[in-house]
Amino acid sequence: MMRRPLPRWATISLPIAGALSIILAWQFLLPAAGVPSYIAPTPTRIAGVFQQQWALLFDNFWPTLVEALSGFFIGNISAVLLAVVFVYSRVVQAAYFPVVLFFNTIPILALSPIIILIFGLGMTPKIIIAAVICFFPTLVNMIRGLNSASHNEQELLRVLSATPWEIFWRLRLPRSLPMLFSSLRIASATAVIGAIVGEWIGSDKGLGALIIQATFNYQSDRLYAAIVLSSSMSIAIFLSVVMIERRVIRYI
16 A cells, blocks of 8 residues: 655654654653753753853854865765776776775774874864765765666667767766765765764864863763754755755756
């Protein structure tokens, strides 16, 4: 039995209702259950932090945003370009894809101190960490997407006198876009994670540094406020990717 699709109003109102129900339960049920505020401060206390410490939060918000966005663009663009090279050169792919795979097996928490040791404590290592964490999923999906065009389709374009460049732009690239945007959706969250991980290891600015400071100083309300802000950043980047995807796919 096929399920009917939800009406448009439901796709908007139901997620809002679900989020509100969780916030209300957090606000009233957790204190009633005896959960202390230093473990789980209520949403009103977290909102109070935004009101009282707005300047501090957003002073640390901007460095993380710059690092996450820079890493997002650098990591994904590098992955797309390398995927094109791998698809058009089997020799290069056979030689270097195992090397890329090896580096992907290194946990980011183990790789981050090495990157910071090489590049110092500025923004550069955080951007590189964010780029690295975005790179591999996009590379793999882009290779699959570019190879998803069948041999018969490519042969048909060759019969019609299409050049390799035209085959790429008219067939291979459009076929790869759904997989590319799936990777970009994932990268919207992982880029922020990479920037914050870099700030954990060596930084005195950014949401990652603020999270560490709030944790060691037992400032749970500030800790939760920084987490909410970093999550909001990921959601904003994710929604931007979704909007661009809709426009690009509709255009193509």
